Amino acid sequence: MTVTADKSALRPTDRCAAFASIYDEHLPLLLGLAMERFGIGRADAQTLAHEVFLAYFLKMDDVRDVRAWLVGAICNASKHHLRKRDRDVEVSKGLLEAPDPRLRAIADSLPDQIAAREALSCLTARCQLALYMHYVEGFTIPEIADQLKITPAYAHKLVTRCMKQARKRCGAKEEA
Amino acid sequence: MISSIDAREVLFNLVKQIAAEREAARPVVEVLLASRPEDLWDSEIPIEWRTVGFVQELTERAAGILEQNTHRALSLCQFALATAGSINVDRYPSIVLTHLKSRAWKEIGFIHGYQGAREASLVAQTAARRDADQEASLSHDSMSAELSSGFVLLFLRRFDEATAVAHRCETFFREYSDVRRLIHCGILRGMIAQFSSDFASARMFHEETIALLQNTDDPHTLAIANHNLGIVCTYLGLSHEARIALQRARSIFTDLRMPAEVERVDWVLAAVSLANGDFATSLTQFSRLRVAFRERGMAEDAAQVGLFLAEALAALGRHTEARNVTAEVIEEFRSANLNHRSIPLLVELFERLRTTARPREEIRHVRSFIERSRTDPDVVFLPLPD
Numbered sequence: 001m002t003v004t005a006d007k008s009a010l011r012p013t014d015r016c017a018a019f020a021s022i023y024d025e026h027l028p029l030l031l032g033l034a035m036e037r038f039g040i041g042r043a044d045a046q047t048l049a050h051e052v053f054l055a056y057f058l059k060m061d062d063v064r065d066v067r068a069w070l071v072g073a074i075c076n077a078s079k080h081h082l083r084k085r086d087r088d089v090e091v092s093k094g095l096l097e098a099p100d101p102r103l104r105a106i107a108d109s110l111p112d113q114i115a116a117r118e119a120l121s122c123l124t125a126r127c128q129l130a131l132y133m134h135y136v137e138g139f140t141i142p143e144i145a146d147q148l149k150i151t152p153a154y155a156h157k158l159v160t161r162c163m164k165q166a167r168k169r170c171g172a173k174e175e176a
Numbered sequence: 177m178i179s180s181i182d183a184r185e186v187l188f189n190l191v192k193q194i195a196a197e198r199e200a201a202r203p204v205v206e207v208l209l210a211s212r213p214e215d216l217w218d219s220e221i222p223i224e225w226r227t228v229g230f231v232q233e234l235t236e237r238a239a240g241i242l243e244q245n246t247h248r249a250l251s252l253c254q255f256a257l258a259t260a261g262s263i264n265v266d267r268y269p270s271i272v273l274t275h276l277k278s279r280a281w282k283e284i285g286f287i288h289g290y291q292g293a294r295e296a297s298l299v300a301q302t303a304a305r306r307d308a309d310q311e312a313s314l315s316h317d318s319m320s321a322e323l324s325s326g327f328v329l330l331f332l333r334r335f336d337e338a339t340a341v342a343h344r345c346e347t348f349f350r351e352y353s354d355v356r357r358l359i360h361c362g363i364l365r366g367m368i369a370q371f372s373s374d375f376a377s378a379r380m381f382h383e384e385t386i387a388l389l390q391n392t393d394d395p396h397t398l399a400i401a402n403h404n405l406g407i408v409c410t411y412l413g414l415s416h417e418a419r420i421a422l423q424r425a426r427s428i429f430t431d432l433r434m435p436a437e438v439e440r441v442d443w444v445l446a447a448v449s450l451a452n453g454d455f456a457t458s459l460t461q462f463s464r465l466r467v468a469f470r471e472r473g474m475a476e477d478a479a480q481v482g483l484f485l486a487e488a489l490a491a492l493g494r495h496t497e498a499r500n501v502t503a504e505v506i507e508e509f510r511s512a513n514l515n516h517r518s519i520p521l522l523v524e525l526f527e528r529l530r531t532t533a534r535p536r537e538e539i540r541h542v543r544s545f546i547e548r549s550r551t552d553p554d555v556v557f558l559p560l561p562d
Contacts, residue, residue, distance in 0.1 A: 051311070051312065054269070059279075065352075073352070075351065084312070121262050129258040
């Protein structure tokens, strides 16, 4: 926890106005850096700059030197973008035209995916967290136990019970 | 579905939406802060709470009550994380949801660390970092989590890794001209020296940090630096300088209404009194602190203070009471599942206090070992020579 000036008390309209003024003042600088210093095309630079502004908005209470923060953020985002682009491999024209093999069974898998998402969303908060930690973050049972300050045996029981709850609710949705 | 925020209008609409959500969340979060968090966990999360603004507001406010109630702060931050995971992924760009989860994990990690649960803290900070690393524009979030993990590594006595974190973070935060976090890096370096028993270097680091903080509006960090300087001066035998630094820290924490931090400073002040032979004063202070830490659910700190209390009692010749407090501490270690290696030693100490001619030294020796073994699994206990 940090103690800083309470900018979060700003009214939403004031917050948005402050953001708009910072956006207008700094957008050309951020675009210029992404395009000229890192050789990124205008469209990608625009997306990166907007993501940086969004990241700034989400933690604007925590930022003191706005210009330096935005410059640091666009430089790091540009480097990240270039690293990611370097890992991309050019694909042949034929491959581009062929359907994505992952989408072949989309008609079968999509309802399952939607059902799984919906089932998760109607679990109790406790089950949402337990299953999120186990299946999304990849935590082991002892790690979940540490996080929730419960015994590993109880954590195991919790995850099992939550899976049952998910299956039951998923099944109930399908029947409905 | 918001998959792209290329257009100015889309970005601004999103920003307005999140600001409005946060405003709408304020009264609800206010009620949640005052209610029993246990009541939240066995129901579905209401649909109207599944917004970015709600999770932002809840995470920030929950982290803010850490000093008043660590259990509630942890439970509410975990609830914020569960809520973030329940938001429909099609409603916001991925960067927003990733930021929410990373921020919630960071606060969860901080609270675990505050409660002395170092491993759980490190796992949470690693999750915060891993989440933030998914997005190009969240590198500041990622490195902030890394800096927090540096402090956890320090408490785990993994000094090389903590030093590497300090170095990486200094380079990174310099790019952002993030003075506050650069100062935190200085505090980390000072504490690494302090924990490595290089007290002269630690003193230099802390004094430099305090000088840098004079021109900033960050009283919390100034208090932390003074607290650390006070501890280092205590080890250097500079009781006068220690008291001055500790009183400064105490005064700032009091102004900031951070009672648990005030108590941690009082713990060091009581230890200074004990070291200087002012046993009666230290006894009163340790008794009060023990009750306060128990009430806050800080079991490990309460047990540690218990051993200081036993030492003060032994120093005053109140051996039976010292033994009774040791028995309480054993029970606390058992029931709170604290450092298992310590329990046989405490039982042995309890027995030895019946007959030993040097009860104070025996207690101090076991206490020092327990402090060290919290973070160094390889340390070996050697009994005091007869």
